[in-house]
Amino acid sequence: MLQQTQVKTVIPYFNNFTKKFKNLTALSRSNEKQILKMWEGLGYYRRAKNLLACSKILVKIYKSKLPQSINEIKKLPGVGDYTANALLGLVYNKPRIALDGNVKRIFSRNLNIEENKINFDKLIEKNKKKLLITARNADFVEALMEFGALVCKPKDPNCINCCLNKTCKYFKSNNKIKRIKYKMIKNKNYDIFCFINKKKQIALQKNSQIGFLKDFNLPKIQESNNFSKKQNWKFLKTYKNSISNLRLNINLYYKFSEKIPPKFSWFSLEKNKEFIPSFTKQIFRQVSTLF
Numbered sequence: 001m002l003q004q005t006q007v008k009t010v011i012p013y014f015n016n017f018t019k020k021f022k023n024l025t026a027l028s029r030s031n032e033k034q035i036l037k038m039w040e041g042l043g044y045y046r047r048a049k050n051l052l053a054c055s056k057i058l059v060k061i062y063k064s065k066l067p068q069s070i071n072e073i074k075k076l077p078g079v080g081d082y083t084a085n086a087l088l089g090l091v092y093n094k095p096r097i098a099l100d101g102n103v104k105r106i107f108s109r110n111l112n113i114e115e116n117k118i119n120f121d122k123l124i125e126k127n128k129k130k131l132l133i134t135a136r137n138a139d140f141v142e143a144l145m146e147f148g149a150l151v152c153k154p155k156d157p158n159c160i161n162c163c164l165n166k167t168c169k170y171f172k173s174n175n176k177i178k179r180i181k182y183k184m185i186k187n188k189n190y191d192i193f194c195f196i197n198k199k200k201q202i203a204l205q206k207n208s209q210i211g212f213l214k215d216f217n218l219p220k221i222q223e224s225n226n227f228s229k230k231q232n233w234k235f236l237k238t239y240k241n242s243i244s245n246l247r248l249n250i251n252l253y254y255k256f257s258e259k260i261p262p263k264f265s266w267f268s269l270e271k272n273k274e275f276i277p278s279f280t281k282q283i284f285r286q287v288s289t290l291f
């Protein structure tokens, strides 16, 4: 849940989730519809699907235990190097470094070398006797994450109070490395068209896949370069929405209609038992202002 998402956003979802699914077996008996509904609003729905798929595999093939080999763990849906190492450290107390952006930044600052100039695998392998010296490996994995989040922060590292400042090359250097910005924010404009009716309903086509735009489920959505009047459609408003590294300007158009294209159904703008992705929910909110 915490991938790409802030802790304060995750907390209520995590609490609901763990209340509902008390253990792996309970989760494995669930289904996508249920899981996605609980995940609604958190975004990155692929995580929910992967989590469910992992629970089913672990229960069925591994007797509800996490495998101990990194190659086996990495075969689980959605699990890459970072998660596999973090799990081995946290679950089995194995000496591992889970390399995410925070941890890379700590190394990079310590050496005062830009991240893209470091071969992290080689660096860790070469220094593992110096780095992995504790018996509390689970705590070490967590400590590195926390250290990056609270002390060696992306902006304004707390060097004065840092326990590593005596050896840190960044702290000592007069020529400090600059922070690398990985995410290029792209601005895009989209026209979105929707059918609504007097019963406060909107027409959607249900897709089995989760995603933005490619699997999107409105009658018409198109990239636009400029705002213009559209024949037969009423313009409601322009609003902003961000998805990952995309900053979107949405021009929303609507039409009251009782007839809708084949494969579309009416969905209430107010309450839905179905899972509705956050992006679509935002459209619901904007359209609701018409009533």
Ligand code: SF4
Residues within 6 Å of the ligand: 106, 109, 110, 151, 152, 153, 157, 158, 159, 160, 162, 163, 164, 165, 168, 169, 170, 171
């Ligand atoms: S001294 Fe500053 S830059 Fe170096 S590890 Fe500590 S917080 Fe990071």
